[in-house]
Amino acid sequence: MAKLIVVDVADDTRVPFLRGVLTRSLQDAGLPFEEAYELASDLRDELSEQDEISTEELRDVVSGLLTDRGFGEVVDLFSTPRSERATLYVRYELHNVVPFSKSTLVRSLEASAAPRDLLYGVAxxxxxxxxxQSLIEIDSRSLVRITYEHLLEAAGERSARRYLRWQEFTDTSRPLILLVGGVTGTGKSTISSLTAHRLGIIRTQSTDMLREVMRRMVPRRLIPSLHESSFMAYQALPKWRREDGTTVEPQMEDGYLMQAGEVAVSVRGVFERAVQEQVSLAMEGVHLYPALQTELARSQDALVVPSMLAITKRKALRRQLAGRGNAVKTRRAERYLEHLDDIWRLQTFLLSEADVHDVPIITDQDPDEMVRRIMRAIADRLEEDYExxxxxVLDKKR
Structure with a gap:
């Protein structure tokens, strides 16, 4: 594919079209990241046969796509050059002054667990x-008050109080630790990444990556279960004989708990480091079994939000596993499908344990709805610690 060149006649410059740059420009104009990225990707494909395009032509094409997709309110701001836009600054404590950002404001509203289109409308x-008001600068306390009033009118008292609890939390030094468990195919990495992005969490961790590091350090002969998939770890466990001579086969749950217990050593290390550094973290993986999540949630130095993702229809899980082979070439869908019974049994076990340990179970196949449900879990957790x-909140100096 030839690289599309964007020509700016006024500045006499020629630069390659970059999807990331357009995505950021659309976000600055108020478009959500997912929609901005999708539009930029579609535009890149649409213009793939062209060699060059002027900045004016590009702006017109993008404006047309925005209008066609129902984002007419974004067109005016996107079409206005940055140098001509009115600039508003937000002043925080210690004389920290930053430009007002609608995307940043939406991020602060996410914990209200209101629909995203409503949040962007409020912003x-x-x-x-x-x-x-022709303002040049506003202090953060006033911005919180105004945002609260607009959210209260648009979404009601419950969402508005959730927003204030998030403000209380961010005024502390406690990090947010998001834990996302679930078997393979339930969307843990996708949902964890989306939630982290929306909340501005930079640090993420997969328990599969931790297990991979441990596998490189510990040979199979020492911990054989560590070198198998979570749903196959029981095959590495030895059989044993009862006194009457009968053989007892290891169970799937035994192998999983053996492996998860080993990986938990690394999980606790990552968790403790995040708490020590007061850095928020989103951690996902099948090894985050409910008892471990509950243990970590007892920490008073962090706001820990446990969760367990699930696909409760067997056929839907099968479709999801079959699709992974097409979406991620390095993962073998055939292998997952061969062990569907084991994966299903492991999910049943984890959901039963989640129910015992009061870990929120998130069931849905729509990513946006799953993220929203995790936002609700975060809101519920905030309600336990903040009024x-x-x-x-509004009278407190920020």
Whole structure:
């Protein structure tokens, strides 16, 4: 594919079209990341046969796509050169001043667990109000108050109180530790990454990566179960004989718990380091069994949110596993499908344990809805530690 060149006649420059740059520009104009990335990707494919395009032509094409997809409110801001846009600054404590960002404001609203289109509507409403006041600078306390009022009107008291609890939490030094468990095929890495992005969590960790490191350090002869998939680890366990001479076969749950227990050593190390450094973390993996999540959630130095993803229809899980071979070439769908019974049995075990340990179970196949349900779990966890009292939060100096 030939590289499309964007020509700026006014500046006499020629630069390659970059999807990431367009995605960021669309985000700056108020478009959610997922929609901005999708539009930029579609545009790249649409213009793949062209050698070059002017900046004016590119702006017109993008504006047309925005209008066609129902984002007409974004067109004006996107079409206005950055140098001509009104600039508003937010002042935080210690004289820290940063430009107002609608994307940052939406991120602060995510813990309200309201629908994303409503959150962007609230952010746009706040921005329009601030611009109508001809403000150059606003302090963060005033911005929180105005945002709360707009959210209260748009989504009601429950969502508005959730937003204030998030503000209380961010005023502390406690990190947010998100734990996402589940068997293969349930979307752990996707949902974990999406949630982390929306909340601005930079540090992520997969327990599969931890197991891989441990496998390189510990030979198979010492811990054979570590070198098998979680749903096949029982095959590495020895059989044993009862006194009457009968043979007892190891069970799938035994092998899983053996492997998960070994990986838990690394999991605890990553967790403790994040708490020590006061850095938020999103950790996902099949090895995050409910008892371990509950253990980690007892930490008073972090806000720990456990969760367990699940696909509760066997046929749906089978379809998901079959699709992984097409989406990720390094993963063999055939192998997963051959062991569907083991994977299904492991999920049944984990869901039963999650119920015993009060770990929230997230069941859905729509990524946006799953992320929203995790946001609700975060909101519920915040409610345990924070009041979200408007008088206390809004009057507190930030």
């Amino acid at each position: 746009a409403s706040v921005e329009n109000y601030l611009l109508s 979200g009292d408007p008088e206390k």
